[in-house]
Amino acid sequence: MNVMNSKNDVLLEVRGLKKYFDVSEGWFKKEHKYLHAVDNVNLKVRQGETFSIVGESGCGKSTLANIIMNLIEPTEGQIIFDSIDLLTLSKDDLRKKRADMQMVFQNPFSSLNPRMRLFDIIAEPLRTHRNLTKAELSDRVFELMNIVGLDRAYARRYPHEFSGGQRQRIGIARALALNPKLIICDEPVSALDVSIQAQILNLLMNLQKQYNLTYIFIAHGLAVVKHISDTVAVMYMGKIVEKASKNSLFSHQYHPYTKGLISSVPISNPRMRNKPQCVQLEGELPNPVNPPPGCRFHTRCSFATDKCKSEEPALRNITAEHCVACHFPI
Amino acid sequence: MTEKNLLEVIDLKVEFNTDEGRVLPVDGVSFSLNDGETTAIVGESGCGKSLTALSIMGLIDKPGRIVGGKILFEGKDLLCLSKRERHAMRGKELAMIFQEPMSSLNPVFTVGYQIAESILLHQNVDQKEAKKRSIELLKRTGIPRAEKVFDSYPHSLSGGMCQRAMIAIALSCNPKLLIADEPTTALDVSIQSQILDILHSLAKEDKKSILLITHDFGVVAEMADQVVIMYAGQVVEKSDVFSLFDEPKHPYTQGLLRSTPKLSEDVEVLEAIEGIVPNLHNLPKGCYFYPRCKKALPVCANERPDMQTVADGHEVKCWLYYMESSGERNE
Amino acid sequence: MPKNESSNKAHSAVLGTTYEQRLIDTFGRHAKKLFKSKTGIVGLVIMVVVITTAIFAPYLAPHDPTHQDYSAMSQPPAWHEEGTAEYLLGTDHLGRDLLSRIIYGTRISLIVGLVAVILAGTVGMIIGLLSGFFGGICDAVFMRITDAFLAIPSILFALVMLASIGPGVFTLILALGLTNWMAYARLVRGEVLSIRERDFVKAARSIGVSNGKIIVRHILPNVLSSFIVVSALTVATTIIVEASLSFLGLGIQPPTISWGVMLSDGRDYLATNWWIATFPGLAITITVLGIIFIGDWLRDLLDPRSQGEH
Ligand SMILES: Nc1ncnc2c1ncn2[C@@H]1O[C@H](COP(=O)(O)OP(=O)(O)OP(=O)(O)O)[C@@H](O)[C@H]1O
Ligand SMILES: Nc1ncnc2c1ncn2[C@@H]1O[C@H](COP(=O)(O)OP(=O)(O)OP(=O)(O)O)[C@@H](O)[C@H]1O
Ligand SMILES: [Mg+2]
Ligand SMILES: [Mg+2]
Numbered sequence: 001m002n003v004m005n006s007k008n009d010v011l012l013e014v015r016g017l018k019k020y021f022d023v024s025e026g027w028f029k030k031e032h033k034y035l036h037a038v039d040n041v042n043l044k045v046r047q048g049e050t051f052s053i054v055g056e057s058g059c060g061k062s063t064l065a066n067i068i069m070n071l072i073e074p075t076e077g078q079i080i081f082d083s084i085d086l087l088t089l090s091k092d093d094l095r096k097k098r099a100d101m102q103m104v105f106q107n108p109f110s111s112l113n114p115r116m117r118l119f120d121i122i123a124e125p126l127r128t129h130r131n132l133t134k135a136e137l138s139d140r141v142f143e144l145m146n147i148v149g150l151d152r153a154y155a156r157r158y159p160h161e162f163s164g165g166q167r168q169r170i171g172i173a174r175a176l177a178l179n180p181k182l183i184i185c186d187e188p189v190s191a192l193d194v195s196i197q198a199q200i201l202n203l204l205m206n207l208q209k210q211y212n213l214t215y216i217f218i219a220h221g222l223a224v225v226k227h228i229s230d231t232v233a234v235m236y237m238g239k240i241v242e243k244a245s246k247n248s249l250f251s252h253q254y255h256p257y258t259k260g261l262i263s264s265v266p267i268s269n270p271r272m273r274n275k276p277q278c279v280q281l282e283g284e285l286p287n288p289v290n291p292p293p294g295c296r297f298h299t300r301c302s303f304a305t306d307k308c309k310s311e312e313p314a315l316r317n318i319t320a321e322h323c324v325a326c327h328f329p330i
Numbered sequence: 331m332t333e334k335n336l337l338e339v340i341d342l343k344v345e346f347n348t349d350e351g352r353v354l355p356v357d358g359v360s361f362s363l364n365d366g367e368t369t370a371i372v373g374e375s376g377c378g379k380s381l382t383a384l385s386i387m388g389l390i391d392k393p394g395r396i397v398g399g400k401i402l403f404e405g406k407d408l409l410c411l412s413k414r415e416r417h418a419m420r421g422k423e424l425a426m427i428f429q430e431p432m433s434s435l436n437p438v439f440t441v442g443y444q445i446a447e448s449i450l451l452h453q454n455v456d457q458k459e460a461k462k463r464s465i466e467l468l469k470r471t472g473i474p475r476a477e478k479v480f481d482s483y484p485h486s487l488s489g490g491m492c493q494r495a496m497i498a499i500a501l502s503c504n505p506k507l508l509i510a511d512e513p514t515t516a517l518d519v520s521i522q523s524q525i526l527d528i529l530h531s532l533a534k535e536d537k538k539s540i541l542l543i544t545h546d547f548g549v550v551a552e553m554a555d556q557v558v559i560m561y562a563g564q565v566v567e568k569s570d571v572f573s574l575f576d577e578p579k580h581p582y583t584q585g586l587l588r589s590t591p592k593l594s595e596d597v598e599v600l601e602a603i604e605g606i607v608p609n610l611h612n613l614p615k616g617c618y619f620y621p622r623c624k625k626a627l628p629v630c631a632n633e634r635p636d637m638q639t640v641a642d643g644h645e646v647k648c649w650l651y652y653m654e655s656s657g658e659r660n661e
Numbered sequence: 662m663p664k665n666e667s668s669n670k671a672h673s674a675v676l677g678t679t680y681e682q683r684l685i686d687t688f689g690r691h692a693k694k695l696f697k698s699k700t701g702i703v704g705l706v707i708m709v710v711v712i713t714t715a716i717f718a719p720y721l722a723p724h725d726p727t728h729q730d731y732s733a734m735s736q737p738p739a740w741h742e743e744g745t746a747e748y749l750l751g752t753d754h755l756g757r758d759l760l761s762r763i764i765y766g767t768r769i770s771l772i773v774g775l776v777a778v779i780l781a782g783t784v785g786m787i788i789g790l791l792s793g794f795f796g797g798i799c800d801a802v803f804m805r806i807t808d809a810f811l812a813i814p815s816i817l818f819a820l821v822m823l824a825s826i827g828p829g830v831f832t833l834i835l836a837l838g839l840t841n842w843m844a845y846a847r848l849v850r851g852e853v854l855s856i857r858e859r860d861f862v863k864a865a866r867s868i869g870v871s872n873g874k875i876i877v878r879h880i881l882p883n884v885l886s887s888f889i890v891v892s893a894l895t896v897a898t899t900i901i902v903e904a905s906l907s908f909l910g911l912g913i914q915p916p917t918i919s920w921g922v923m924l925s926d927g928r929d930y931l932a933t934n935w936w937i938a939t940f941p942g943l944a945i946t947i948t949v950l951g952i953i954f955i956g957d958w959l960r961d962l963l964d965p966r967s968q969g970e971h
Contacts, residue, residue: 056520096869098869111863112864124878128869129869160966194374194586195603198602202602223593226596264519266522266526267594269594273552281520281523
């Protein structure tokens with residue numbers, strides 16, 4: 001680790017980020033339709049924290065992660081990482097900067113090249129960015145394998161010979177190889193078995209402590225988010241609707257959507273099963289190509305008024321560390 | 331007891347003949363399901379949950395084969411019936427919903443057609459009546475604008491809608507037993523809770539018997555009366571839901587319950603179960619859970635335990651409970 | 662650090678053994694795989710025989726393939742009543758020994774088949790990789806060119822080339838290569854399009870691996886297996902197309918011998934002296950089968966999945 005930043009330094013800031021996918025149909029009379037996958041997202045991730053993004057499928061979590069990783073170009077916005085605006089960097093500088101930012105993917109079965117051996121998979125970032133001798137390289141790879149709990153005897157195996165959890169460890173080792181400052185985890189445990197999920201979560205948390213890592217953690221399982229995060233942002237149809245420190249968010253939700261999400265998680269206690277739910281989420285996500293005007297959640301909100309249908313609420317602070325985008329926070 | 335049992339599976343064994351030899355992905359599974367109750371089968375991926383369900387439905391396909399056991403449905407052994415008799419039972423007495431709602435509906439027919447088809451197949455009604463009943467069923471599963479959905483093709487519906495349509499098809503002939511194989515795994519939490527509500531009301535209001543397969547203890551706590559925990563093809567613990575959550579006995583069940591983060595409690599570090607699920611081709615010599623077990627005894631390494639009754643209606647397959655239980659070691 | 666002994670123990674129990682053992686195993690498994698796949702063995706035997714024949718033709722051929730024995734014209738094969746042991750497969754209408762001609766013909770036919778496919782495969786692979794990976798304008802341009810080539814009947818194209826440049830082995834290879842690459846380009850492009858979206862490519866990009874390396878290390882190896890299968894099939898069709906071009910008199914020119922030339926020689930005598938066309942035809946069929954079998958086996962061999970426990 002080079003300079004140890006204090007926990008309050010902002011490592012990553014995203015300003016006014018937008019991504020509209022062009023989903024126009026037809027070749028000739030082109031009617032332009034855009035899918036607002038990420039719409040005006042602002043966030044600040046502090047050094048050393050775990051910043052979680054939760055939301056239902058299709059709300060734009062992965063798109064946001066991919067934009068931050070520079071894997072897709074945003075339509076508009078700024079990404080400031082380590083005080084540098086990434087979008088103004090030249091291709092070469094960007095490639096170098098990438099070493100500080102890594103990603104762990106959701107699907108452990110498609111995120112590893114089936115034709116590469118474990119050793120080469122973990123060595124790839126080192127070969128790309130560092131000029132190591134053969135011995136240094138294999139030392140580092142074995143060290144990484146040790147860190148994530150993989151036996152060094154596995155080095156020459158192919159990915160298909162590993163279980164899902166082991167593959168996820170390989171993915172984590174690859175992400176750690178260059179001592180990054182930020183790791184984006186896109187649903188790293190959703191594809192894993194229950195008993196393996198805890199292993200991977202514990203591993204991620206240990207690594208964070210040890211190497212002062214910053215995580216952006218994407219998930220749709222709220223219990224997992226509650227366990228691992230410091231700050232949580234809730235996304236709905238490309239927008240952040242509520243953002244707060246974990247404790248504040250889980251003790252009180254101001255946005256009806258967040259409330260609904262939390263109360264729809266089944267409670268692991270059979271004696272509480274008939275507890276009435278305060279807010280039930282009804283209906284389904286509207287079509288993202290034609291998002292509803294006003295507050296995007298109004299079609300499913302039981303508190304919606306005329307104002308919600310016409311006027312879009314801005315994200316505003318309720319307390320110092322809790323913001324919500326709702327006209328009538330509850 | 332037996333009269334009350336709608337379904338009783340006794341020592342079911344399913345065999346697969348693979349390149350590397352024979353495996354028993356379902357190895358001596360026994361459990362019962364009382365009329366009007368919900369039994370949940372819980373276990374990790376590959377432990378044989380779906381195969382157990384498919385065996386009950388009579389849908390085990392070629393490389394697989396049922397090699398032992400009995401499946402008693404209302405007292406008669408399903409495995410002794412002819413192919414035609416089993417076919418006639420499907421849909422009418424037993425119905426199943428699957429994990430992937432999108433791929434279990436046929437993409438070239440409308441949802442309505444598929445529901446009406448199953449009604450026409452099993453009941454003596456005309457087209458018009460079938461359509462009327464289908465729309466009622468769709469409404470029953472909480473679909474708004476059911477008439478419109480009736481004429482839609484599956485691709486134009488969301489996963490949640492498709493799953494509702496699947497439930498409607500399963501209910502179309504008023505089956506005595508509904509098997510739901512991970513009905514909510516592929517869905518979002520908000521949709522999951524809506525689907526669970528439907529199943530819940532089926533169980534409570536219509537007194538439907540449901541065999542629910544899942545790996546989520548939250549779903550179990552919300553839905554089940556009886557719980558069956560499976561590991562590597564075997565049942566390791568059986569109990570009613572309350573005593574299972576109050577006092578899980580098997581180290582595997584305990585581990586599973588502790589390793590899932592919960593909204594209601596805060597823990598610093600999750601207690602993970604170390605290691606991985608054993609490969610069916612290379613099962614441990616003793617208890618299958620032995621290599622991962624924190625409480626293992628010397629005997630666990632070499633001998634497989636039998637099912638022990640530890641409390642009324644609570645059985646567990648673990649050496650730890652041999653001392654407590656009244657039964658002798660039966661070897 | 663979660664360097665958990667018990668979990669490693671469990672892993673080893675499941676995944677087995679040490680590195681050295683596994684290395685030995687891997688070789689063993691390749692061999693086992695080959696012997697298990699009966700078609701693979703058959704293919705291998707056929708190809709070894711065909712290639713040795715091509716290399717050692719002068720030593721194997723009982724006669725000079727161009728020598729015309731006027732005393733034994735159109736002689737049937739040895740097992741026929743009128744056949745003699747001197748000409749095992751009989752002679753053609755000019756009294757040349759068919760067996761020797763087939764043996765010599767192996768050389769040209771194999772060279773034409775293999776080189777033309779390598780040419781077509783390389784062109785198609787490059788175009789497919791570039792257009793699939795980079796997409797956009799690059800893709801549009803390359804694919805329109807491909808379409809244009811596809812729209813021309815390939816035999817016609819080859820005919821025009823051969824007629825304008827003049828027949829010969831080199832032109833034939835060029836013509837066959839240039840009329841066959843489109844299938845590869847389409848195939849490779851399709852595969853690349855789906856592989857490009859897989860997470861491991863995203864992972865490589867997020868590491869900062871350059872496009873060139875992504876193509877070579879991540880995309881190419883994953884396209885290779887279907888590429889090989891198609892190549893084996895194309896070697897087969899190329900030998901046949903060579904035969905038909907020669908049959909039309911535009912391929913290999915006598916006195917050079919290829920199986921195609923022999924086929925075309927035999928066409929006039931099909932009704933009376935069936936053996937003149939049948940034996941070279943048989944040689945083509947057997948070789949093509951051998952190549953297809955080998956291709957299938959090679960694909961399995963290259964697939965790491967077939968080496969593992971699963
Ligand atoms: N390349 C693309 N072209 C068009 N639309 C896209 C593209 N990628 C994503 N989308 C759309 O953008 C929206 C957001 O997708 P995204 O993958 O970010 O969702 P997500 O929140 O990650 O969902 P999940 O939980 O299912 O992973 C979706 O409606 C998706 O259909
Ligand atoms: N067609 C098949 N050929 C070989 N093995 C099979 C086949 N189908 C299933 N199996 C094996 O049977 C075992 C049990 O499968 P099953 O589908 O019942 O698991 P499951 O408990 O439903 O898991 P999941 O939670 O992933 O659905 C698995 O280990 C699987 O590998
Ligand atoms: Mg995603
Ligand atoms: Mg299953």
